[in-house]
Amino acid sequence: MSSSPHPHTFRLSPVAYEALTDHAAAEPELYWEGESRRLNWNAEPSQAYCEKQGWFADGALNASVNCLDRHLATRADQAALIWQAEDADRVLTFTYQTLHEQVCRLANVLRSQGVQAGDRVAIHLPSVPEGLIAMLACTRIGAIHVVLFGGFSAEAIADRLVDSGAVLVITANVGRRGAKRIAFKTALDAALDLHPEAHTVRHVLVVSVTDDDVSMQADRDIWLSPLLKDAAPDCAPQDMPSSAPLFLLYTSGSTGKPKGIVHGTGGYLVWASYTHELVFDHQEGDIFWCTADIGWITGHTYGVYGPLLNGGTVLLFEGMPSHPGPGRWWNVIQDHKVTTFYTSPTAIRALMREGNDVVQRYDLSSLRVLGTVGEPISHEAWSWFNDHVGGGRCAFVDTWWQTESGGIMISPVPGAVREKPASATLPLPGVHPVLLDERGTPKGGATEGVLCLKGSWPGRALTIWNDAALFERTYLQPYPGYYFTGDGARRDEDGYYWITGRVDDVINVSGHRIGSAEIEDALATELAIAESAAIGIPHDLKGQGIVVYVVPRDDAPDDLHLRAAKAITSKVGRYAAPEHIHVVPDLPKTRSGKSVRRLLRKIACGETEGFGDLSTLADPEIVATLISIIQAPK
C-alpha cells in the first residue's frame, strides 16, 4: 500500500494497520480481549466472544462511568461538549467535570421519578445539550434510552412509545429552526393521546429551549430545569451486565413496522471506542463534529459515545447548514477549530450548490479528517468535499455501516489505507465482508454480489425489541452462516468495496432509511386508496426520492393526491414526503399478485422501453397504461 499523500501525522502507519488486521484475523479472541481493555469494567469479562452469550458476556460495567468518570482524573477541565447555538454568540462549554455533574443531576431526577434499571426512557429533543446529557443519565442508572427523531410524526412517535414500553419521556417545549419553532411538546401530546390505553408513559420532563409556553398536564408533565437545580450533583452508577441493553433505536426494514434495534452495553461501547479512534484517527485536542441528529445511530455512536469514551471533545450545533446564510457550517468549523468533520453526502450535495466562493471565505485549516456516511457518495461530491473543504490536505473516510452494526465496518483508516474516491475501501481489522451470489455462495476476487458479514463483531445488535424471531429472519436466515446487510456491493481488483445500495425494499432518502412497506401501510389507512406501491428513484439532492403509485377505489375523491401525501406525512413523518404521487388504475403484477417493483422504478424514471419480457405479468397492457399516465403533461 502506498504511503499517505497527506501532510498530517496520523496515528497508524500502513505497517501497523496490517499488523492489526492480521492479528484480528489470526487470533480474534485475543485481539478483542485486548480491545476490551479500552473500557473500565467492574467485572472483567473472562471471554471475548461466545456464540450463545455474545460479547464480553460475563463482564459488568457502566456506560456513563466510561464516558465521564474515568476521565475526571486527567481531563476534568477539558471540554467534553461544546454546544454552538443557532445564535452565533451563544456557546455553552461543558467540561468533563460539569458534564459529569449535569448527567448525575438528571440521573437523580430520573430515579426520583421512579425510573429503574431496565426501564425504557424516550428522548425526543432538538439539538440541545440535554439530548446527550439525557442519554448518559439513562445509562448512569441502567435505564435503556430510546431516542426518537424530531422529524417523526405523532403517530410514528406513538408507535415507538408503545412498542418500547417507555415509562418516561424527555422532550422540549419547542425546537428552534431559524425563526421557526418546531412543536416538540405538542407533537408528543398528540402522540400520547393517540393510544392512551396502550402506552405506558407516566411522566414527561420538559426542557425549556425557549421561553415559549406550552400546555402542561398537571399529573404528568414537569419542567425539567427546577428539578435539575434541586437534584444532587453526584449519582452512584448502576453496575450493568455487559449484555444488558444500552439503548433501542428504531429503524426501517422491508416489513412495514419499524424495528427497535437493541444494542448491548459492553460490545457496543468497545465498538464505538475502537472505530472512533481508528477511523477518525483520534488524537489529543481533537474537536469532533458529527452533524447527524442524535435521533440516528450516527448521532449515538459518533455524536456521543465514541468521542467521549476516548476522552475527546464533541461539538454539537443547534442550527442548519445555511442559516442565516450560506457558509454557516464553515463558519462553525472556523470558529471552533474543528479537526474532524463527519457528515452526509446529502449535505455535501446541497452545500456544493452554494458555490466554491462560499467555502473559500473561511479558514478551514484546522480540519484533519473528513468523513461521510449514510449513502453512496458520487465521485463529484467526494472530490468537491476533499478539495474545497479539506483543501486536499485531509484524510477522507467514506464509512459504510448501519444501525444494526453499531459502528463503522468498512472505511479507510487515515494514513494507512489509500483512498479511492467514492469507495468505502476496506473492512476494519476484525470485520469480514463476503459477497454472495443469489444462492448464497461466496464469490471470490473482483466481483459483485450481496454484501454479508462473516462471524460476529462487538458492535453487532443483540436483537429486535419484542421480536427476536424477526431479527433471525431478517439478518441471519436469508444467507445461513452469514449476517445479511441488505446492501449490494462490488469488490475491485484491490479488494476495495464499492457499495451499490440496498437490495431489499428500503429507500434511502437523504441517508434516512424508509421501508416501501412502511409507506404502503400508511397509504392503506386512507380509505379511498385500494392499493399502492412505493419505490425509490435517483434524486439529485437526496440520493433517492420516493415515488408512490396509488390505485383508487371506484369512487376516488378529487383530492386523492393530497390525501395520499397526508397519510404518509402523518403516519411516518415529513422526511418521507414523496416527490411524485401517480394515481393509476392498477399496478403491474405477477400472476401470483406481487407488484413488480423493477418495472415501477423504470417507469417512474421516465423510461419507455427496454422492459424485457412482460408475458409473466397478469396484465401486460398495464405497463403501457402507466407510461402514458406518467408521460402525460401535468
Ligand code: WT7
Ligand atoms: C444503510 C444503513 C450508518 C449510519 C447512517 C445510516 C447505507 C450507509 C453508506 C456508505 C453507501 C451507505 C446502506 C446501509 N449506507 N453508509 N458509506 N456508502 N451506503 O444508517 O439508517 O441504518 O442505514 O445506509 O444502504 O445499509 P442506517
